[in-house]
Amino acid sequence: MTDAVAILANGVVYGSIYGLVAIGMTLIYGTLRILDMSQGSMVMVGGYVGWWALATHGVNAVLALVAAFVFTFALGTATELVSVQPLIARRNEVDFELVTFITTFAVAIFLTNVALQHFGPFQQNVPTIVSGNLKLYHGVSISYHELTMAVISVVLMIGLGLFLARTRWGLAVRAVAQDLDAARSLAVPVTRLYPLTMGLASALAGVGGVFLGALYFASPTAGDLPLLFALIVVVLGGLGSLTGTLYAAYLVGMTQSFCEVEIGTTWTLPILYGAILAILVFRPYGLKGSPSEARL
Amino acid sequence: MTGTFGAVTPGRWAMIAVAVALAAVFPLVYHDPYYMTIIVTGEIVLILNISWNFVLGMAGVWNFGQLAIYALGAYSSGWLMLHHSGVPVPLAILFGGLFSGVVSVLLAFPTLRLFGIYTSLLTFSFAQVIQYVAVNNPHGLTGGSFGFPEVPGLFPDLGQTAYLRAYYWVCAGVIIASCFAVAWLRQSHLGIALRSVRDAPAYTAARGVNPRAARVAAFGLSGFLAGIAGGLYLSFEQSFTTSQMGLTPMSLDVTMLVIGGLGTVSGPLIGTALLTVIQTKLINYPGWQLTVLGATLLVIVVFVPGGIVGLFGRIDRRVRGWVAEDADEAEPAPG
Numbered sequence: 001m002t003d004a005v006a007i008l009a010n011g012v013v014y015g016s017i018y019g020l021v022a023i024g025m026t027l028i029y030g031t032l033r034i035l036d037m038s039q040g041s042m043v044m045v046g047g048y049v050g051w052w053a054l055a056t057h058g059v060n061a062v063l064a065l066v067a068a069f070v071f072t073f074a075l076g077t078a079t080e081l082v083s084v085q086p087l088i089a090r091r092n093e094v095d096f097e098l099v100t101f102i103t104t105f106a107v108a109i110f111l112t113n114v115a116l117q118h119f120g121p122f123q124q125n126v127p128t129i130v131s132g133n134l135k136l137y138h139g140v141s142i143s144y145h146e147l148t149m150a151v152i153s154v155v156l157m158i159g160l161g162l163f164l165a166r167t168r169w170g171l172a173v174r175a176v177a178q179d180l181d182a183a184r185s186l187a188v189p190v191t192r193l194y195p196l197t198m199g200l201a202s203a204l205a206g207v208g209g210v211f212l213g214a215l216y217f218a219s220p221t222a223g224d225l226p227l228l229f230a231l232i233v234v235v236l237g238g239l240g241s242l243t244g245t246l247y248a249a250y251l252v253g254m255t256q257s258f259c260e261v262e263i264g265t266t267w268t269l270p271i272l273y274g275a276i277l278a279i280l281v282f283r284p285y286g287l288k289g290s291p292s293e294a295r296l
Numbered sequence: 297m298t299g300t301f302g303a304v305t306p307g308r309w310a311m312i313a314v315a316v317a318l319a320a321v322f323p324l325v326y327h328d329p330y331y332m333t334i335i336v337t338g339e340i341v342l343i344l345n346i347s348w349n350f351v352l353g354m355a356g357v358w359n360f361g362q363l364a365i366y367a368l369g370a371y372s373s374g375w376l377m378l379h380h381s382g383v384p385v386p387l388a389i390l391f392g393g394l395f396s397g398v399v400s401v402l403l404a405f406p407t408l409r410l411f412g413i414y415t416s417l418l419t420f421s422f423a424q425v426i427q428y429v430a431v432n433n434p435h436g437l438t439g440g441s442f443g444f445p446e447v448p449g450l451f452p453d454l455g456q457t458a459y460l461r462a463y464y465w466v467c468a469g470v471i472i473a474s475c476f477a478v479a480w481l482r483q484s485h486l487g488i489a490l491r492s493v494r495d496a497p498a499y500t501a502a503r504g505v506n507p508r509a510a511r512v513a514a515f516g517l518s519g520f521l522a523g524i525a526g527g528l529y530l531s532f533e534q535s536f537t538t539s540q541m542g543l544t545p546m547s548l549d550v551t552m553l554v555i556g557g558l559g560t561v562s563g564p565l566i567g568t569a570l571l572t573v574i575q576t577k578l579i580n581y582p583g584w585q586l587t588v589l590g591a592t593l594l595v596i597v598v599f600v601p602g603g604i605v606g607l608f609g610r611i612d613r614r615v616r617g618w619v620a621e622d623a624d625e626a627e628p629a630p631g
Binding site: 029035082083086087090097098099101102103105106107108109110111112113114116117224228231232234235239266269270273276277280281284285286 | 358406409410411412413414416417418420421422424425428429432434543547550551554583584585586587589590591593594597598599601
């Protein structure tokens with residue numbers, strides 16, 4: 001019973017944060033047909049912004065999160081303008097996905113190494129947003145920090161859902177995802193929409209980075225593991241499917257926390273990977289993905 | 297006319313012969329141990345790149361797991377060298393190649409069920425998981441992040457100069473052999489099948505080619521060569537650390553392939569040589585090495601699609617076009 005509570009609690013926490021990072025990738029893939037490899041770097045940058053705001057300037061937590069959101073939003077927009085916008089004309093060529101995979105990967109290399117030069121290879125401690133622990137059941141507890149992380153992740157994901165469902169810009173994003181040419185002919189400003197989408201996705205990852213920075217550290221390679229988990233989540237959920245990504249995020253989170261409690265951390269990734277292989281062999285487009293064009 | 301190795305003109309053959317001869321005598325006149333070490337390491341990276349280019353460029357399967365295959369070649373050949381000292385080292389390296397080839401084929405089956413970007417995702421995470429497991433050093437098999445322990449190597453008794461020279465020739469031999477093999481494969485039934493599956497999968501399948509069989513074969517061959525590269529690296533450097541299959545070498549190798557020109561025979565040669573020189577020049581500014589790398593990769597992909605080989609091909613065609621135009625003007629067609 002204690003184990004079950006621990007697994008459930010940690011699973012929800014992990015799932016929420018993976019969802020936050022992965023949903024951005026799904027959003028970008030759904031609209032632009034690009035697998036954004038710079039998403040992990042945004043987590044890393046978010047961690048540094050959190051460290052800069054909380055540890056060196058001592059501002060309050062809400063401000064730090066807002067700062068991370070704004071900064072990674074700008075960075076994500078810039079990334080799109082540099083690595084995707086010049087290639088939009090080649091959008092219908094067969095290798096567009098591979099080419100943008102490589103260019104966003106190049107941005108990730110660049111950002112990681114700028115961070116490495118600027119901050120050095122050291123791990124920086126990021127203070128937690130909220131201190132203290134919540135006792136759940138017979139010695140099982142989660143920190144308020146993790147709880148806040150899960151709650152804010154869920155709130156942001158709901159916010160994204162509402163943005164897509166209710167606002168004009170969200171409608172435009174969905175329209176572009178469904179049919180680029182039709183959207184264009186209805187005067188949707190596609191060239192402005194793409195940077196906005198990528199900025200938004202990056203900002204979600206950046207906010208996640210502040211939380212993850214406090215959970216682990218801020219370091220130049222802090223984005224690698226979140227990127228790997230986000231990749232696993234989006235593959236499992238089916239690229240371009242927001243609900244699929246959510247299911248997959250919690251599934252991966254639960255599996256990870258189950259492995260950590262029952263088997264040991266060493267085998268978490270191999271087990272997850274094995275599970276994904278098995279699922280993909282039977283469902284090559286993930287849980288909710290479909291072979292048709294991208295859609296949200 | 298296409299011969300056994302594709303359309304190679306007599307002039308091209310002469311150039312290749314001169315290049316091979318120059319490469320062969322090079323270590324006899326050049327001795328600097330520091331740069332020779334860099335050159336031999338570059339040769340091993342080139343072998344890896346040739347193998348990767350085969351599956352990534354020629355077969356068009358977005359396999360980003362090649363570095364893990366390479367590492368498995370190093371670990372498996374090293375395991376044989378350490379624990380079964382009766383086995384000759386060349387055989388151990390060959391074993392590493394075979395092991396990697398088999399793993400690569402096994403990886404091919406789930407991978408080839410997927411399409412497009414899913415392929416790169418699956419193989420990329422395959423590489424990351426293998427690296428993660430290797431860092432955790434299961435049963436002491438990999439040495440973790442401190443690296444694989446010292447192994448006998450191919451030439452344990454040679455002095456430094458002779459040692460470097462011997463490795464240089466061995467690697468050069470493997471490179472030349474694999475270049476010819478790739479050039480031959482490119483216009484063989486398998487190569488044509490691979491390229492046409494890459495460019496028009498449905499049509500190729502309709503013409504009776506089994507796309508999956510061709511691609512599995514490509515994975516096997518490419519994995520074999522990558523494993524050989526891994527074994528050579530381990531036996532030359534006397535160590536193999538998990539950082540060898542991390543994101544940094546992967547981005548370096550991808551950049552080499554993209555800059556040289558994916559899917560061509562000479563692309564990996566040019567890309568690897570160029571980037572090895574650049575990286576060596578920047579060695580005193582370690583922070584800049586990869587920053588420059590990322591920026592270069594971005595610029596090349598955006599502005600020079602097809603890499604350097606593609607660029608030269610376009611320039612060549614344009615010059616020929618001008619020559620042809622001039623000829624037309626000078627000599628109006630009869631009639």
